[in-house]
Amino acid sequence: MQLIATPASLCRKQTPLLVLITALFFTASARAQTTNLALDGTASQSSMAFGGDASAAIDGDTGGVYTAGSVTHTDDLVDSWWQVDLGAAYALETLRIFNRSDCCGARLSNFHISVQQASVEVFGEDFFLGTGSVPQGGMLEISLPADTSGDVVWIGFYGLNNDGNGYLSLAEFEVIGDDGDQFTRGDADEDGVFNISDAIYSLAALFVIGTTQPSCLDSADVNDDGVFDVLDPTLALESLFFAGSPPPPAPAPPVCGLDPTTDSLDCAASICP
Ligand SMILES: [Ca+2]
Ligand SMILES: [Ca+2]
Ligand SMILES: [Ca+2]
Numbered sequence: 559m560q561l562i563a564t565p566a567s568l569c570r571k572q573t574p575l576l577v578l579i580t581a582l583f584f585t586a587s588a589r590a591q592t593t594n595l596a597l598d599g600t601a602s603q604s605s606m607a608f609g610g611d612a613s614a615a616i617d618g619d620t621g622g623v624y625t626a627g628s629v630t631h632t633d634d635l636v637d638s639w640w641q642v643d644l645g646a647a648y649a650l651e652t653l654r655i656f657n658r659s660d661c662c663g664a665r666l667s668n669f670h671i672s673v674q675q676a677s678v679e680v681f682g683e684d685f686f687l688g689t690g691s692v693p694q695g696g697m698l699e700i701s702l703p704a705d706t707s708g709d710v711v712w713i714g715f716y717g718l719n720n721d722g723n724g725y726l727s728l729a730e731f732e733v734i735g736d737d738g739d740q741f742t743r744g745d746a747d748e749d750g751v752f753n754i755s756d757a758i759y760s761l762a763a764l765f766v767i768g769t770t771q772p773s774c775l776d777s778a779d780v781n782d783d784g785v786f787d788v789l790d791p792t793l794a795l796e797s798l799f800f801a802g803s804p805p806p807p808a809p810a811p812p813v814c815g816l817d818p819t820t821d822s823l824d825c826a827a828s829i830c831p
């Protein structure tokens with residue numbers, strides 16, 4: 559958490575207006591916790607040969623020596639594919655694909671990567687079409703566009719690989735994304751209800767130096783702009799008391815769910831009731 563505040567010694571001499579101006583710049587942010595979500599997913603592939611189960615790419619071991627037992631292997635068929643189902647939609651940031659290291663590096667080529675949300679592709683890109691490959695023993699890292707949210711990540715050949723066969727092997731496939739803490743947007747005081755107490759709690763956290771900060775800045779970030787500041791309790795009050803004002807963005811009260819955007823705020827833990 560990064561806090562920006564005027565030293566208390568200066569505050570003592572400030573007029574109320576100056577205190578207010580200072581408080582407008584009193585914001586909090588924290589790096590979102592990301593993790594390899596694939597480790598808790600379910601892997602599958604188009605076929606299997608030589609005992610190379612699909613789950614070998616999500617066992618947390620990037621070792622690429624096939625006989626060590628942590629590398630996948632399809633049969634020699636066209637359009638071989640592998641995928642991991644994350645079990646729910648998560649905000650995703652990075653994919654890392656590790657090639658086997660003991661041989662056959664050229665096989666990991668001529669493929670498409672797809673991130674899907676409810677069976678619809680939300681990100682897709684081709685790699686090494688017709689030439690080149692992920693280096694043998696090497697890794698391909700793909701930075702996903704901001705706000706990519708998906709529940710399935712898929713890799714598959716266009717027919718055959720650049721080595722002229724259908725063998726698809728992965729030493730490991732990492733899907734780096736938000737760790738999946740769940741919260742209700744606006745419920746800054748984490749009591750399970752979105753009401754005026756949340757606005758009061760946020761105003762105190764922002765303006766009264768020394769007050770405990772929200773443990774879930776995502777829930778306090780009412781407008782989901784990635785910053786916790788005076789706009790958030792203001793919009794909370796609008797949403798609560800002005801007819802026609804829009805509800806907070808997802809997960810909007812009373813829903814408790816995942817943050818669909820990859821901002822820099824985070825929860826210390828899930829705060830669902
Ligand atoms: Ca592995
Ligand atoms: Ca509340
Ligand atoms: Ca905000």
